[in-house]
Every structure is written in C-alpha cells, then in structure tokens.
Amino acid sequence: MRIALIGQAAFGADVFNKLRERGQEIVGVFCPPDPPKGKLDPLKEAAQAAGVPVFQPPRMKDPEAEKQMQALNADLGVLAFVTDIVPPQVFNLPRLGSICYHPSLLPKHRGASAINWAVIYGDSKTGLTIFWVDEGIDTGEILLQKEVEIGPDETTGTIYFNKLYPLGVEAVVAAVELIQAGSAPRIPQDHAAATYEPPCDEKVSGMDWNIPGRALYDFIRGCDPQPGATTTWRGEKVKFYNAAYSAACHSHTPGEILEVGPTSLTVAARGGTLKIKRLRTKDLGKVKAEDFIKAKQPQVGERFGT
Template sequence: MRIVVHGQQAFGKAVLERLLERGEDVVAVCCAPTKEGKPEDPLVEFAREKGLPVHQPASWKTPEALELMKSFNADICMMAYVLLFVPEEVRDAPTYGTFQYHPSLCPMHRGPSSINWPIAMGSTMTGLSIFWPDDGLDEGPIMLQKTCEIGPDETLGDVYFKKLFPMGVDAMIEGLELVKAGVIIKHDQRLEDGSYESWFGKDAATIDWSKPAQEVYNIIRAANPAPGARATIKDTEVQIYDSALLEGDGTPGEVVSATDEGITMQADGGRILIKRLRPVGGDKQPAGAWYQG
C-alpha cells in the first residue's frame, strides 16, 4: 500500500519511524514550511535522512497542491499532527482518502489545545481519536478511539508524552491495518454533543487565587509545560510549573511560606506548593530559591 505521511514535529517523525520499521511503502512526506530562522522540523530531517521525498507547500488550497497529492498515486494519506487546512479534494486524492490523529475523544475538546482543556476542567479521563477529517474544525467520521486516565497530579506533559503520544502512534498503525483489511469504520461524531475550544493561552492560564484550590491546581497542571500558568508574586509576574496541592486555610492570594521546597500560596479552601517557576522573561528555577533571593 502506497502511503503519504503528512505531519510535523516529534509525533509525525514517530509515525514515520514506525512505518519504515514495518517496511511500509512511504512514497512521500509532507510538512508545513520551515519558518525563517527556525530549526528544521524533526519529521523533515528524518525523512531526508531516509532518502524520502519531502514536500512543504505553503498552502494546500491551490491547484498545484492538488496536483502534487495526485502525483503521489497514493492509496492512503496519514495525517499525524497537521495544523495546515487540507481541503476535501486533496484529502480524497488517495484511493482510500485520508485519516487523522487528534488527541481528544472527539467530538469533545476539538481545537488546538485539546489536551490542556480536560485537565483544566478537572476531567479524570481523556483519549485520542483517529478520524476521517472533513472541512470542519477537527470534525469528521471517527474510525477508532482510545481512552486513558488523567491522574490527580498529572500535568499536560505527563498526559501527552507518557500516554497520548505512544498510544497515538499505535492507533495510527491500527488505523492503517483497518484500511488494509477493508474494515473502514466511520461513526458520525455529529450525533453527539461536542465542543470546540480555542488555544489554552495566557488568559486561560492566569491564576485567580480566590478560586477553589483544586481549580487552581488543575490550571497549573494543564499549563505545564506550556504555556505555563501565570500569577503575580512579590509584584513580579511569574509562570508556574511543578506544583502540589496541599490542605490549609487562610486568606486567598497570601504567601503562606517560602522554603527550600518552594513557595506555598493560599487559595480558597486549600494551598498550592509552587516548586518551580519562571519570572516572565527569565529562566525556570526553583521557586523557593527565587523567592528568598
């Protein structure tokens, strides 16, 4: 089966690595253009090392892009972490079309920050979807889904790198096997309630210490390692990373203590031990040492 891999970054590279390990016939690799002054995408570097043709069109909405996809004479296109919009006629150019990975249980948490939001909302479960994209935003019939737990202290980094990343690579290969077997399963996700959420950015990651401590802790976990939860401590705006939820009452927003272990901040009905932070514009560092300094 002739395969086009369309993706970027470490996830796209991992999918390509798995396909080559299996001896699959990868006929082309597509990736977003490299931005001036930025390092080459890991997927592009790896594909070139393996002697594979790499294509990086600035847009897939042009006649030239459509002809490019047709020229591959591919059976299937596998989208592994794609941010550029790909129109229907391009997606349908391969014999069996195009399927895609998304790190949430679609139709819930569609959008660019699909891992952050369930953590911030206090969910204990998330997952991934392999689906047939249409022209909507992370919409289309679902091929398969996998679930995983969100531990009470797990961060964005924990959930993605330890769970959704390796599960996702396996699921992409499982999807390919279903296509090869002719078992193309499509469930219409529009029959269920769903949500589209925009970027989990600065506003969403800004801490209000008057909120319940569990909510504050969820935001910090959801923003670690990116974009970093934001708060003002000692009249300095900082980004908060590693932390822990503690018991204790007091006035929300006050610094309860500062030790070598970290800074303990009071929220509503509980406390947050901040272990690592970064003053905006500075470097990540132990929170206690920064405060005492």
C-alpha cells in the same frame, strides 16, 4: 499502501518510522517550512534519511500543495500532528481519503488544545481518536479510539508524553492496517455531545485566584508545560509549573505566600494550599523555585495576583 504523510515534530517522525517498519510505502511527506534559525523538523530529517520526497508549502491551502498531493497518487493520507488547515482539495485526493490523529475522545474536546482542556476541567479520563477527515474541525467519522486515565496530579505534558504520544503512534499504525484489510469502521460522531475549546495560549492562561483551590490547581496542571499558568507578582508576570495541592482550612487570602521553603513556595488558595516548585519570569526564564527564591527574595505575606 501508498501513503502521503502530513505532520511534524517527533510524533510525525515516529509515525513515519513505525509505518515503514510495518511495511507501508510512504510516497511523500508534507511538513512545515524550515524555521529561519534552528534545527530541521524531525519528520523532514527522517524522510530525507529514508530518501522519501519532502514537500513544504507555506500553507496546505496553497495551490502547490494540491498539485504535490495529486502527483503522489497516494492511496491514503495520514495526518500526524498537523497544526495547519488541510483543505478538502488536498485531503480528498488520496484514493481512500485521509485519516487524522486527535488527542481526545471525540466528540469531546475538539480543537487544538484538547489535552490542556481535559486537565483544566478536571476530567478523570481522556484518550485519542483516529478519525476520517472531513471539512469540519475534528468532526469526521471515528475509526478507532483509545482511552487513558488522567491521574489527579498529572499535567498536560505527562499525559501527552507518557500516554497519548506512544499510544497515538501505535494507534495510527493500527488504523492504517485496518484500512488496508478493508475492515476500518466509520462511526458517526454524536455532534450533540460535542465540545470545542479555543487554543490554550496566552489569551486564556491567566489564573483566577477566586475559584476553588482544586480547580485552580487543575488549571495550573492543564497549562503545564505550555502556555504556563500566569499570575502577577510585584507588578510583573509570573508563571507557575510543577505544582502540588493540599486541601486545608485557613483564613489567608488566595495568592498569599504562606511559606518560603528551600525548594518551593507555599501559596494560599481557596480551600487549600499550592506548593510551587518551578516558576518563569521575564528576566530569569523558567527556573526552579530555589533559584527564584534566591534571585527575588519573596517574603511570607506577599501576594501573587496583585
């Protein structure tokens, strides 16, 4: 089939390469404009290396994107890691429409930060969905889904890179082949069961030391590696990563430093303790706990969240 691929980053590049390996014809690639500084997008590099036309409209809503898509005469549009809004006048142009990869079991966790919120809410499973694109946000008919477990100590980063990234590349290819064979389903979503969460960014990354320790740990896991769970200490903003949780009875105030170890900080939480192995501050950047300890000299009894 003649495929127009819209995407970015390593995921988009891997989808591009895998589709070509399976004999699909990619007639054009859409990816974000080049950054002022830094490396080119991996998808753009892969397309250029293969001699496939690359289009980089400032926004997919711009008239030039519609004209470029129309000129490709594509059979199918494939959205592989898209953060821009693709309008109907673009995604409806391919003869068979367009499909999109989404890292959750739709209709649960619609939105841009599906993996983050699945972890933050303590879900025991998540997955991915390939769906037919429509005018809503992740509301289209389901083509296929794959389920994965969320381990009790996994982070957003480990779930994505170890599970949903590689499984997602294979799922996109499988979906395209189902469409090519004329056997791709269109299963309506149960909109009554849908959930939608906002982007997991700096606006929502603040830690609440009053919630139960396990929930706080889930929040830290869900914000790892981005945006990083945020608290305060000595009047400055601090982010936590690489945490571990232990249920324990104690009488300490949540946020209080209980132990300054050689490679971690142990901090009180409601109904348990957190062991923090990596932190970020404005002056140090993201560092191991031992580097934070050496530079800042935290003391037992000091409190985060003040």
